Amino acid sequence: MGTRMLWRTGVAAVALAAVAESAMACSDRANETLAGAAAASTTIVVPDVARDSTTTPAPASPRAPGQQPGPTDGPWNRDLWVAHSGDGLSFGEGTPFVERAGVPCVIRDSAGRLVAVFQWFPFDDADAFDQVAVAFSEDAGTTWSSPARVTVTGLPDDLMRPFDPTLVQLDDGRYRLYFTSNGRTGDGRPAIYSAVSNDGVAYTFEPGARFAPAAGTVDASVVRFGDAWHLFSHTMEANTGRGFHAVSSDGLAFDALPMVDAGSGRQWIGNAVVQGATLRYYGSGRDGVWSAVSADGSAWTPDAGWRLVGGDPSAVVLADGEVMLVYVGPVRDDAGPNPFRSPPP
Numbered sequence: 212m213g214t215r216m217l218w219r220t221g222v223a224a225v226a227l228a229a230v231a232e233s234a235m236a237c238s239d240r241a242n243e244t245l246a247g248a249a250a251a252s253t254t255i256v257v258p259d260v261a262r263d264s265t266t267t268p269a270p271a272s273p274r275a276p277g278q279q280p281g282p283t284d285g286p287w288n289r290d291l292w293v294a295h296s297g298d299g300l301s302f303g304e305g306t307p308f309v310e311r312a313g314v315p316c317v318i319r320d321s322a323g324r325l326v327a328v329f330q331w332f333p334f335d336d337a338d339a340f341d342q343v344a345v346a347f348s349e350d351a352g353t354t355w356s357s358p359a360r361v362t363v364t365g366l367p368d369d370l371m372r373p374f375d376p377t378l379v380q381l382d383d384g385r386y387r388l389y390f391t392s393n394g395r396t397g398d399g400r401p402a403i404y405s406a407v408s409n410d411g412v413a414y415t416f417e418p419g420a421r422f423a424p425a426a427g428t429v430d431a432s433v434v435r436f437g438d439a440w441h442l443f444s445h446t447m448e449a450n451t452g453r454g455f456h457a458v459s460s461d462g463l464a465f466d467a468l469p470m471v472d473a474g475s476g477r478q479w480i481g482n483a484v485v486q487g488a489t490l491r492y493y494g495s496g497r498d499g500v501w502s503a504v505s506a507d508g509s510a511w512t513p514d515a516g517w518r519l520v521g522g523d524p525s526a527v528v529l530a531d532g533e534v535m536l537v538y539v540g541p542v543r544d545d546a547g548p549n550p551f552r553s554p555p556p
Contacts (some may be wrong), residue, residue, distance in 0.1 A: 253447050281514040287332035287340070288546035289539050293352070294519060299486055299526065299534040300502065308537055309346070309358065314430065315537040316377040316482055317527040321384060325352050325527060326411050328361065328376040328388065329423070336360075337551050343376045343390065345411055351529050361388065363406045365416035369395050370404070375430040377482065378411075379440075379462070385452050386411045387462060389421060389442075391429045400427035403444060405463070413485045422465045423458050430523070432482040443471065443479050443492065450497055454479025456509065473503050473513055476487065482525040488532070491538065493524040500524045500538060 219271045220494055285296055291309040294302040309315075311332040318326050324347055331344035341477045344358040363373055373390035386408045393399045402423035406414035422431065422442055431444040440462040444455045457465035471479065473494065481494035491514075500518040503511040518524070521538035 212378050220385050233244045233355050267518075270392075284542055284546060285549055286330065286539075287311050287334075287549060288543050289313055290542070290543065291329060291537055292521060292540040294536050294538070296518075296534045296536065297532075298515075299491060299528075300514055300518065302534075302536055305519060305521070305538070305540065307540070310361045311543075312344070312358075312537050314523055315525045315539070316432070317507075317530065317535065318378050318380060319527050320380045320386075323530060324349055325355075326386070327380060328378045329356070329358075329378070330374055331360070333358075334550050340372070340551055341372075343388070345371050345530055347411070351531075352535050357413055359410060361414060363388075363414045363416055365406075366392075367416070371395060373404070373406075377432050379433055379435065381407075381462070385409055386414075387417075388414050389431050389433050389434075391431065400425075401426060401429050402425075403442070417463065419463075420469075421459075421463060422455070424455060424467065428455055428539065430480050432479075432492070434483040434485060434490070435462075436483075436485055436508055439508075440465075441483065441490070443483060445478060445480050446470070448478075450476050450478055452477045458508070468509060471509065471511055473511055474502065476514070477501050480523050484528060485524045486528055491526070493526050495522040495524070500536070 261413055265402040290307050291312045293308040296302040296307040309329060310456065311334065314327045314330040316328050320326055326344045328343060330544060331339055333339050339360045343361040345361050346358050347356045371393045373392055375391040377389045378386060385406055385414040388408065389403055389405045391401050392404050393401045393480060402420045405417045405421050408414040409416060422428065423460040427447055428444040431442055433440055433442045440459045442457045442465050446453055452472050453470045456468045456471045458468060476498065477493055477494055481492060483490055483492045490508055491502055493500055493502045499515050499520045500522065502511060502518055503513040505511045518536065521540055524536050524538040526534050526536045
């Protein structure tokens, strides 16, 4: 990114916020990745996800996190976790989902299949390290396919590889991947771009930027709500509560609206999902995952409490109404340096 990875900015001052910072799985690393031997990988999609839909009181704000991890706290040192809720507010205990991954987005497509995209950091595949990957579930998230690296053909030579993915399905059945990229020249400020696919794996770049505010933006969420596509994204400022908001009739040309505001201590790093007649956003904050509701995408009311300890969440409503939340978990016990670059970041 123009400001380099968010997990290396002021957000890194708090350990929990560092979870959200893995969302910025991010731009400058692509040019710095070197070939080299890597440790054996345990990157898998964990089957037989535990379920707990019990509706319990919303959790209180978690205790302050411990000491910030050291400089090896890169996004490859965190896993994706998954938790379930009957009401979208109180979630059961989280369980591991995908090892060494971040920046998730999960949707349920028109066939009822779950499709998850995320930034992937497998230690046994240098070509896939820090690339967007996808996994599929045909049984409501109980079991998943192994991750597959997403490809984007037609990406201009002056753009960095895609990162910070978010996914939607179009009316014609195709998938559109929105992602962040930096220009390789000029000021290098990040913006939001898109690509389309018939199968959710192989994408074709769509010319131009979808959303490119002058100050730069990362980690967009895009959702169809009512008659419009709504885009929300991070302002590059930590925990101000403010985020970008733009709307589009076709999902390509977005018009900026006044910023949205969820209150201090929160940031618009996460994803929005339609829940009935309401739009709910799950985002990252100083105390964990927060949520807020809106009837129009512009005015937001934060839900009381915090959903769980984690960051950069994405929720999907299952066929039975249960809400599944995928999020970035804590630093792994075996956290270490990037295996494909020397010296470590």
